[in-house]
Amino acid sequence: MQAITIPKVLVSGILMVSGIYLTSCQSKSSESSQRDILAEVVDTTVSPKDDFFKYAVGTWLKQNPIPASESSWGIGSMVQEETYARLRGISEKSAKEPGSEGSNEQKIGDFWFTGMDSVSIEKQGINPVKADLDRIAAIKDIQGVLTEISLQHTYGIGSLFSPYIFQDEKNSEEQALHLYQGGLGLPDRDYYFNTDSRTINIRKEYKAHLQRMFKLLGNDEATATKNMNNVYALEETLAKNSRKIEDLRDPYKNYNKMDLVALDKLAPSLNFKDLFGQMKMPQVKSVIVGQPEFYTAVDKLLKTTPIDTWKAYLTWNFVSSFASELSSPFAKENFYFYRTVLRGVKEMKPRWKRVLDSEERYLGDALGQLFIKNYYSDKTKKRYEELVKNIFSTYKERIEKLDWMSDSTKTKALQKLATVVPKVSFPDKWKDFSTLSIKRDSYVQNIIRANQWWYLYEVNKIGKPVDKTEWGMTPQTYNAYYNPSNNEIVLPAAIFFIAGFTDEQLDDAIIYAYAGGSTIGHEITHGFDDQGRQFDEKGNLTDWWTKKDGDEYNKRAKGIIEQFDNYVVLDSMHVRGEATQGENIADLGGVVLGLEAFKKTEQYKSGKKINGFTPLQRFFLGYALAWMGHSRDEALANKIMTDVHAPGFLRVNGPVVNIDEFYEAFDIKPGDKMYVAPKKRVRIW
Template identity: 35%
Template sequence: MTTAELFPDLDSSVSPADDLYRHVNGRWLERAVIPDDQASTGSFRLLRDASEEAVHQILEELSAGNGADLVAAAPEATEHEAGLLAGLYRRFMDTEAVEAAGVSPLAPILAEVASISSVPELIAFLGRGVRRGVAGLFYLEEDSDPGDPDRYVPWTGQAGIGLPDEAYYRDDDKAEIRDSYLAHVQRSLELAAVPGDAAALARRVMDLETEIASHHWDQVRNRDMQATYNPTSFADLSTSHPGLLLDTWRQAADIPETVLSTVVVNQPSFFDEVEPLLRDDRLADWRAWAAWNVVRSYSPFLSADLVEQNFAFYGRVLSGTPQLRTRWKRAVGFVESVMGEALGKFYVARHFPPAAKQRMDQLVARILEAYRVSISRLDWMGEQTRAEALTKLSNFRPKIGYPDKWRDFSGLQLPEGGLFEAAQAATSFEVDRMIEKLSGPMDPDEWLMYPQTVNAYYHPLRNEIVFPAAILQPPFFDVNADDAVNYGAIGAVIGHEIGHGFDDQGSTCDGHGRLRDWWTEDDRTAFKARTRALIDQYDALVPVQLQPDGPHVNGALTIGENIGDLGGVGIAFLALTLSFADSGEPAPIDGLTWQQRFFLSYAAIWQGKYRDEALRSRIATDPHSPDELRCNQIVRNVDAFYRAFDVTPSNRLWLDPDQRVTIW
């Protein structure tokens, strides 16, 4: 493929040695317009739009009665699944029925809230909310046990707030957002016909959430896998926190005591500190808070005025998005949230060719081999830790495209009623699935993303890397592109996900996913010195868009992703180099060397444009650095980049050799 085909937006007025990101994406940045219903656009967003449209087409066909034809083309799918998908989609799209129902579905639940006259009644209401999908004071979910990764355990931890993060309740620069949130709560309560003075109720909500948030751990502390792994028995947790009435909560949620024999508590101090808030003299506050959580949780499934009000804050204020997404896009999101994997069967049959999976298998194998070579050569790591690292690497489990074993939806039935009832039934089905999983061994074939998802992930407790089908297309992966282009794009993504196995979190787990310190003290110290240097680099950065006064990147929050990015590029480049051992290096294409095409391809995958509000929110809460820094700051640390583009001290991307960080 020609350079013009692969990189149509190259800006020759910007030197790659000064700004690789804008050299590759500059012309696109100038002309790109963020759609009114989105907070950003770019390579990820455009692929997600394409995936969304593909799924939309499938749902339209199913809804039109073409389920039999689609099932025939997707052998793994069933008529039952096709009927459920069509039913969920039709209920969401039936705006006439949704508007006719208005807020009436909330009335019986809000009546329960109004009748709460004691803490036990409050706790029982929160328990019932688990199956209803109503946000609560703490969450319950299942995942692998870091102490015994072959089994599932329930995890619980802090919740209870409506803003994105605890910092939003205390930081001075979030004061305007807090004011908007207070107004949003008040207006939502009015629209939902919650009895009482909405302004006074909203103030109670804000004050109580501020108290709850003050007991939350911050984002950086929550990254500590040792600190957040606190296994105990549910009985002991209940006994040590009598004011939380946890057994009352469990019974109301209809969760068998047998599956809660062991519980992992993420933030123990949160339970200690919110317990005193549950008092009879605070019940008016808790009733207001509970009513708000009912309204907040169900707003997407109610009449247009509440949907719009919900978007006015969470869309416009928090992310700067001016326009609500069209109904069909929200319908796709809802159906995916309920039956995303079932939809994936139809998506794979229509959009994922076997050749792509075969090429990816080869790429993953080569990236893993490059990691083996690199770890074997590390001069800062001792032999004992090196042996453990290589053992962990040999135990990595790649998953590509789609699951070998699909989720079973045969137990899901849609009740009589409309969208509201369907949403409740879906939540209760998920709770039952959680209980079923907690009753058996960990399923190694389970996927935590859908095939149509444009993303990838590494799971430290399962030591697996997962690449859904939808990400395996340009600009990330192109079966017609040369190796340099694919290694610079999907190769770096593969390397990134493998790198998570050795980042600040993943490095605390061994090759079986067990939380275990397999490092010598000297090697851990050397590792921390390198990560500290990378943290310091990112702490100093502000995206160009928000300069000069915008917030700095949080190096400690983003360190795991930055380690993944840095390792991903370095290891993908090494893998590409090793692949030329037998065939020799390829000749330049259109005047570009393979090294240059590798880095241009890497820059292309980070093409992105954000609204200011969305970028500020991302910096505050997202463990990923802004796109331009995932490109420019990473290559500043990679020696091969300097050689590829003859970078000198006079160039803006120059970083003195003694300041460059190499970890893996």
């Protein structure tokens, strides 16, 4: 369950690469005596004409099974392993030498100390949150329910609904409160209703999990069963009135701005003026409601649901939110359902990694300052800023040459592209944690205090101008994103790492593929995907396309929707083409941009082979490298149901079949499994 933490990014990017910093974009020698990552991972027993992904990275997949503590394993996991080691060193040093009171080192050190103090955690058991549970147990009426819901949101618990602070989509200069559907214990509304055997079993396991958690809290068998049934029924009603992930992609249908009078008419039982006051945001004068029908259903539930059911629901939400930081019975039960059942993970990560995951979530910028100081340089940052410029320049050329877009729309598209703000490697201004209190008293209490700090950090933005210098990711994060309301791409330092290889071992083909194509090109294309294209150069939701151009775009987008709808994974699960279209469009656009930029390099022009691969072949192999990895079946099924990204292997095989040069590179002909007729190839950018 999610509550207000960091700004919600409408279109988020990728999980990618790892390791040693890349320090050049120059082509390298064609000598094959040096190590070559592409040659090491390729599987020549598979034909690229049958399954390009398995050909490109199949040897690595065979030699690297998924660890018992993971739901998936890939090139992105490698950077995380290196990052873990580095952050552990920072944390252990800070615990021994915490520095002055209130410093980042003190906060990191004390957070680490309490997280690693498993003896105290076991001794404390449920005691760190007993007062909170007693408060919930004492609720007597619906006003008490609403008061507790408000309080839980300030703790970072997403009970009943999901508020978040983000730019007003139609006024990108101002921060606004958004109210979305939420309050579910299962990952998505479809888990409550799908009738396939896999999902039916997950529902059965979820109910058993609820029952066991109530028993851990001291309920007898009958009471635990009653509470389980009541909580599940309440969540099922919330799910029934929630939109599918496909329907959440339309920014217009999910934008319903209301003043407090209109909001109270929508759901009078919530008494929003008092609710917002208790949620510590009395300055709210208007709200953007994503799914009004959800709040109508909430209003009805508040009138008809017994108080005891609300108490059970709020107790469950509270304990579930902090179970992984409580004593081992709670942590293990939480892990069993949310990691083993849902994702197939066999065992917990070691405690030190779990603590680092939490530390990254709550103190990521504090860690980031020390991480960049120790492991990154301004010189490297400048090199990647140059690569960003090359990709942008290529996109400009591609737009200018489009044969399906009118000149008037091209002018606006080029204006938008010219105003995209690239944020590369790390921020110029770091978050200030001076008011965040971290102590050596209790791990759970540190988590709660951090949640409360982040909540107020976000709430205090309401109605204020947008700070466009802020980053929504830390530099040590192996991910990237495009934010349509800021019209910016954010590329953390770690996205440019590759594990175990020095710069001299990485030629331009690799760099332009996985850094230029699957990252930079991917993210900038998000500005023009099914969602991003509906925002103008200032980040405002507005229709800047002619009708004819919009229709032409939608026709091409329909092609990629149909392409991915036809992919079947596991037994009978189809990729959700509508839900994943934005990422699939960005993947295709990213490969095209990376390739066109690569064609300007000396390596491509020379045509010289490296380890038997032509420059063009190496580019496509380098792109596959960016998605090298595999997942457990449970995790794959979860991804299909909840994620707007297609599975990694289809993020390779899906876009490349639409690119003519791919056929040239690997001599793919009609009759080959990877062959798609030219007329059926999707062409957008």
